[in-house]
Amino acid sequence: MNRLFSFETGGATADRSARIYRLNWNKKSSVIFLVLAFQVAILGCFPLSAQLQTGVLSGRVSSSSGTPVANARLILKNSGSPEIRTVIINSDGTFLIGDLAPATYEITLTAQGFEDLHTTLEIKSGGTVLDNLVMHASNTSGASRGQAGSSTVKGDVSTSISELPLNGRSASDVAALEPGVATARTQSSGQAQRGFGTEMTISGGRPRQNDSRLDGISVNDYSNGPPGSALGVNLGVDAVEQFSVLTSNYPAQHGRSSGGIIGASTRSGTSEFHGSAYEFFRNSALDARNFFDTKKPPFRRNQFGASFGGPIIKDRTFIFGDYEGLRSSLGVTQVDTVPSAAALAGHLSTGQITVDPTVLSFVKAFYPLPNGALLGGGDTGIFTFSGQQVTPENYFTIKVDHKLRAQDALSGTYMFDSGTVRQPDELNDKRTGYDSRRQMFTANEIHTFNPQFLSSLRFGINRVVAVTGLTFPSGNPNTSNGSFATVPGQNAPSVEMTGLTLFSGGLGSPSTYNFHWTSFQAYEDLSWNKGKHSLKFGFALCRFGVGGSIHGRAQITGSGG
Numbered sequence: 295m296n297r298l299f300s301f302e303t304g305g306a307t308a309d310r311s312a313r314i315y316r317l318n319w320n321k322k323s324s325v326i327f328l329v330l331a332f333q334v335a336i337l338g339c340f341p342l343s344a345q346l347q348t349g350v351l352s353g354r355v356s357s358s359s360g361t362p363v364a365n366a367r368l369i370l371k372n373s374g375s376p377e378i379r380t381v382i383i384n385s386d387g388t389f390l391i392g393d394l395a396p397a398t399y400e401i402t403l404t405a406q407g408f409e410d411l412h413t414t415l416e417i418k419s420g421g422t423v424l425d426n427l428v429m430h431a432s433n434t435s436g437a438s439r440g441q442a443g444s445s446t447v448k449g450d451v452s453t454s455i456s457e458l459p460l461n462g463r464s465a466s467d468v469a470a471l472e473p474g475v476a477t478a479r480t481q482s483s484g485q486a487q488r489g490f491g492t493e494m495t496i497s498g499g500r501p502r503q504n505d506s507r508l509d510g511i512s513v514n515d516y517s518n519g520p521p522g523s524a525l526g527v528n529l530g531v532d533a534v535e536q537f538s539v540l541t542s543n544y545p546a547q548h549g550r551s552s553g554g555i556i557g558a559s560t561r562s563g564t565s566e567f568h569g570s571a572y573e574f575f576r577n578s579a580l581d582a583r584n585f586f587d588t589k590k591p592p593f594r595r596n597q598f599g600a601s602f603g604g605p606i607i608k609d610r611t612f613i614f615g616d617y618e619g620l621r622s623s624l625g626v627t628q629v630d631t632v633p634s635a636a637a638l639a640g641h642l643s644t645g646q647i648t649v650d651p652t653v654l655s656f657v658k659a660f661y662p663l664p665n666g667a668l669l670g671g672g673d674t675g676i677f678t679f680s681g682q683q684v685t686p687e688n689y690f691t692i693k694v695d696h697k698l699r700a701q702d703a704l705s706g707t708y709m710f711d712s713g714t715v716r717q718p719d720e721l722n723d724k725r726t727g728y729d730s731r732r733q734m735f736t737a738n739e740i741h742t743f744n745p746q747f748l749s750s751l752r753f754g755i756n757r758v759v760a761v762t763g764l765t766f767p768s769g770n771p772n773t774s775n776g777s778f779a780t781v782p783g784q785n786a787p788s789v790e791m792t793g794l795t796l797f798s799g800g801l802g803s804p805s806t807y808n809f810h811w812t813s814f815q816a817y818e819d820l821s822w823n824k825g826k827h828s829l830k831f832g833f834a835l836c837r838f839g840v841g842g843s844i845h846g847r848a849q850i851t852g853s854g855g
Contacts, residue, residue: 570602721797755814
């Protein structure tokens with residue numbers, strides 16, 4: 295599809311999709327002792343955990359001759375915020391800096407008798423960067439760099455995630471690009487019993503062994519599945535700063551999971567104002583006809599939104615917000631097997647039978663006659679129809695970062711996602727549907743006791759509501775006719791007959807699953823760097839609560855004669 299118009303080149307687009315427009319613009323010691331004592335007291339009771347989104351920088355500073363440069367001063371500045379970290383290089387030239395937010399950093403290295411060294415590097419989510427720096431005497435210049443190193447098998451996707459060809463713009467799809475990660479083939483949409491997220495197997499593990507995290511908070515749902523809406527997507531691509539997948543061999547600090555760990559960090563506001571507006575569209579004019587379509591069903595899908603971020607208080611408070619809407623109307627062709635007119639009259643291929651009048655009235659009320667070819671001996675035939683699956687969704691997130699003082703920084707994120715699906719049932723007698731709503735809140739406080747000892751305290755709430763089995767009137771008044779009921783006060787039951795398409799019942803007959811899941815989480819992570827050594831310890835407190843109800847249905851089963 296051609297781009298309608300654009301203010302900047304956007305990059306790859308989704309299959310059969312095009313970006314319509316995109317617009318950007320720019321304009322003590324006692325405290326430490328108490329904390330340590332508290333950790334020692336509780337470490338035996340709670341599992342260890344750590345925030346996935348931070349990174350670690352380590353390395354060695356040496357001269358051009360290979361000897362270590364002792365007591366050099368290293369200044370690390372976040373290029374997108376006023377965050378600055380300063381450390382003094384150890385006597386053997388080594389350094390180690392932990393709890394770094396994913397971002398691009400500017401490095402300034404100074405030492406007496408050497409030229410100042412200026413360079414940049416990127417810290418990725420959950421990554422360990424090994425950066426060996428070489429300083430030259432004051433009459434020369436230049437520097438050499440080390441390489442990222444870690445025993446953890448992982449993959450990272452940074453801010454370019456918004457430009458990846460994601461059909462449906464579901465951020466979770468990025469994980470499947472990593473080696474050892476595959477989408478589970480058994481996944482089916484609309485099954486609230488097993489969640490709505492994209493199920494993935496990581497390194498051969500079961501999908502529910504994985505843990506999904508957003509800003510260090512677990513966002514798994516009530517089935518311990520990945521996050522997702524009723525539409526089966528996980529929106530918010532433009533709100534993601536970095537996306538990482540730990541597939542195997544990750545350290546013990548990442549607990550609560552025997553499978554992979556899928557982590558994302560929310561984008562923060564920066565010292566300059568930035569924003570974007572976008573829309574993607576897809577429609578049936580660009581689609582091919584399905585094999586079972588008598589004619590090409592209509593299809594319209596629009597994904598649109600905007601993001602904006604910048605400073606509220608210069609060099610102290612920053613904000614970033616993102617909204618994304620999805621509107622889809624998909625024509626779905628259904629192919630059913632229904633009784634033929636001859637069979638309803640009792641003229642079967644095996645001979646004449648007498649049809650019970652009550653059974654006949656029930657079948658005629660809910661089963662249409664074939665509009666396609668007859669099957670076998672002519673007792674059944676094909677009924678085909680196309681109905682619209684209507685799926686609106688609204689997603690937004692907002693993040694605020696505030697620097698209290700040089701030693702303390704606060705951040706908070708709120709995410710809201712609501713989606714619904716409405717579509718015809720199997721015989722076009724009624725409309726069925728399912729709903730989802732997700733909310734997440736997290737607050738994080740980072741305190742620097744000194745350049746070698748840091749504390750990260752996080753609190754989060756994850757709330758998921760899912761309802762499936764909803765029914766709505768749609769053309770056939772018999773779905774609300776109580777005279778067809780087998781249970782007083784109810785409507786027609788579901789009917790399952792061998793060789794015929796299942797009739798799922800009248801209004802209110804399908805089983806309704808109503809899930810309400812709330813998770814309260816608190817984490818404390820401490821990082822202590824001493825010379826060449828780095829020690830991380832902490833605790834996690836998680837309270838999981840699920841409530842819901844299941845409403846049953848009447849069902850009749852049998853086999854044809």
